Amino acid sequence: MRAGFVMSEVGIGLRRNLTMTFAVVITVAISLSLLGIGLLSNSQVRTMKDYWYDKIEVSIFLCGPLSETPSCAGGPVTAEQRLEIQQDLQELPVVQTVYYESQSEAYQRFQERFKDSAIAQNVTVDQLPESFRVKLKDPTEFAVVESAFSGRPGVDVVQDQRAILEKFFSLLNVLRDGALVIGLASVLTAALLISNTLRIAAYNRRRETTVMKLVGASSFSIQLPFLLEGLFAAIVGWGISTGILSGLKFVVDDRIAPLLTFTNFFTWNDVWVASAYLLLTGVVVSGFASVLTLRKYLKV
Amino acid sequence: MIRFEHVTKTYAKTDKPALSDVSIDVAKGEFVFLVGQSGSGKSTFLRLVLREEKASSGTIHVAGKDLGTLSNWKVPELRKQVGTVFQDFRLLPNKTVFENVAFALHVLGHTKKEIAREVPEIVELVGLAEKLNRRPGELSGGEQQRVAIARAYVSRPAILIADEPTGNLDPGTSIGIMKLLDRINREGTTVVMATHDSSIVDQMRKRVIELESGHVIRDQVRGVYGYTG
Numbered sequence: 106m107r108a109g110f111v112m113s114e115v116g117i118g119l120r121r122n123l124t125m126t127f128a129v130v131i132t133v134a135i136s137l138s139l140l141g142i143g144l145l146s147n148s149q150v151r152t153m154k155d156y157w158y159d160k161i162e163v164s165i166f167l168c169g170p171l172s173e174t175p176s177c178a179g180g181p182v183t184a185e186q187r188l189e190i191q192q193d194l195q196e197l198p199v200v201q202t203v204y205y206e207s208q209s210e211a212y213q214r215f216q217e218r219f220k221d222s223a224i225a226q227n228v229t230v231d232q233l234p235e236s237f238r239v240k241l242k243d244p245t246e247f248a249v250v251e252s253a254f255s256g257r258p259g260v261d262v263v264q265d266q267r268a269i270l271e272k273f274f275s276l277l278n279v280l281r282d283g284a285l286v287i288g289l290a291s292v293l294t295a296a297l298l299i300s301n302t303l304r305i306a307a308y309n310r311r312r313e314t315t316v317m318k319l320v321g322a323s324s325f326s327i328q329l330p331f332l333l334e335g336l337f338a339a340i341v342g343w344g345i346s347t348g349i350l351s352g353l354k355f356v357v358d359d360r361i362a363p364l365l366t367f368t369n370f371f372t373w374n375d376v377w378v379a380s381a382y383l384l385l386t387g388v389v390v391s392g393f394a395s396v397l398t399l400r401k402y403l404k405v
Numbered sequence: 406m407i408r409f410e411h412v413t414k415t416y417a418k419t420d421k422p423a424l425s426d427v428s429i430d431v432a433k434g435e436f437v438f439l440v441g442q443s444g445s446g447k448s449t450f451l452r453l454v455l456r457e458e459k460a461s462s463g464t465i466h467v468a469g470k471d472l473g474t475l476s477n478w479k480v481p482e483l484r485k486q487v488g489t490v491f492q493d494f495r496l497l498p499n500k501t502v503f504e505n506v507a508f509a510l511h512v513l514g515h516t517k518k519e520i521a522r523e524v525p526e527i528v529e530l531v532g533l534a535e536k537l538n539r540r541p542g543e544l545s546g547g548e549q550q551r552v553a554i555a556r557a558y559v560s561r562p563a564i565l566i567a568d569e570p571t572g573n574l575d576p577g578t579s580i581g582i583m584k585l586l587d588r589i590n591r592e593g594t595t596v597v598m599a600t601h602d603s604s605i606v607d608q609m610r611k612r613v614i615e616l617e618s619g620h621v622i623r624d625q626v627r628g629v630y631g632y633t634g
Contacts, residue, residue: 107516107517109517110511312495312497313497313508315495316495316497316508316509316512317508317512318484319455319484319489319557320484320485320488320508320509320513320556320557320560321482321485321486321512321513321560322512323481324481326512
């Protein structure tokens with residue numbers, strides 16, 4: 106069969122079944138958009154992790170007069186202990202930078218953070234511990250630092266800020282997984298709708314397919330126009346879904362980003378990558394649904 | 406052209422075979438009537454020739470192909486060599502006479518140029534040159550059947566199968582259709598026509614194969630419909 110003839114058959118099929126075509130396009134658009142939102146939530150969680158993990162530190166608090174841990178039994182940290190800890194830290198390969206925060210610096214920071222609160226007035230310089238703020242090359246390597254310094258004389262507590270963030274991220278992961286599940290479920294719905302639509306289309310055109318079969322058309326050439334109709338609907342739906350995701354990106358950049366300054370947001374690149382996955386999903390799902398349906402209803 | 410050797414066909418979930426130990430040999434260029442009552446096995450015979458069904462046992466050769474070993478993807482090759490015409494015409498109502506005939510050629514991958522040349526030629530052969538742009542609904546039954554014949558014959562198949570082609574037509578119109586089939590036969594095409602129409606069979610004096618309950622009960626070179634003894 107010639108391409109022109111196939112295309113004219115596809116055009117006839119799509120027009121004859123215009124409302125169904127419309128329904129399929131809309132369903133594909135919505136389901137791919139939902140899946141795309143799931144993919145973008147994944148990008149967003151990753152972006153936030155990168156952003157936050159880049160900022161978090163491991164804090165090694167040193168013994169002060171108020172410390173009660175066993176390693177502080179020898180009283181406040183001595184100058185030699187402090188120096189030794191600092192040198193050992195700088196020699197650790199996982200450590201990127203080490204910053205010493207003295208009691209007075211800790212006090213200043215505290216005052217700044219709680220400047221509108223009554224607590225700020227009740228705290229004195231010597232109540233706050235001095236500490237090393239350690240930035241790791243890879244924030245997941247916390248255990249190395251902890252095992253090396255926890256319980257060491259002069260060290261009160263080794264604290265990983267990541268542990269606090271983990272709880273937050275596990276919540277975000279649940280939300281992301283939920284979005285992906287909803288997206289996949291709606292893609293499945295779209296696949297079923299495509300399958301049913303093609304079944305109706307095959308029934309509507311049974312005269313044509315019977316004649317094609319009789320004059321010796323191969324099953325491939327009989328099925329091709331239907332397959333292309335499914336693909337056409339999937340691709341138009343994909344185009345709309347990419348438009349929706351782009352719109353979402355604009356809204357995020359324009360309205361949400363200025364309000365939520367504590368994080369970065371997914372990039373345009375993430376949108377295009379998600380869109381590419383959606384195209385793949387749309388084509389594969391509609392192709393599969395079409396082939397399975399047509400094999401059943403267009404036997405040659 | 407068509408050779409059945411001890412062919413039996415039993416459909417799934419039935420005990421009685423639709424065709425039972427049938428051996429028939431139709432030579433190239435022959436015109437054969439297939440007669441018999443409803444349920445005698447005529448349709449099964451035609452379906453087997455078109456490879457819409459496979460024989461339960463025995464071998465079938467059509468246009469040099471052994472249908473028992475023919476793989477599914479080669480069935481279209483077979484059907485290109487076997488034109489088919491039905492009682493109910495099976496035309497596409499939304500297409501004109503030209504488009505209906507052209508459809509067959511489009512499906513087979515002919516170019517627009519070839520189609521523009523071949524279709525009017527064949528439509529003229531069947532006597533509808535004036536009605537090239539009519540739709541089936543605007544044609545009489547006889548004219549519709551002519552279009553169906555044009556469509557079946559346009560790709561010049563070696564065999565033409567006609568299943569009750571005059572079943573819906575009045576006697577006068579039927580004669581015209583038979584003349585057309587005869588003409589196609591004279592050009593070298595093997596024609597197998599299943600029919601109930603006794604007057605046509607009697608007039609044509611062609612080979613008659615009669616089936617009854619799946620058995621060949623008569624195979625006569627210049628037969629008539631009602632022959633029994």
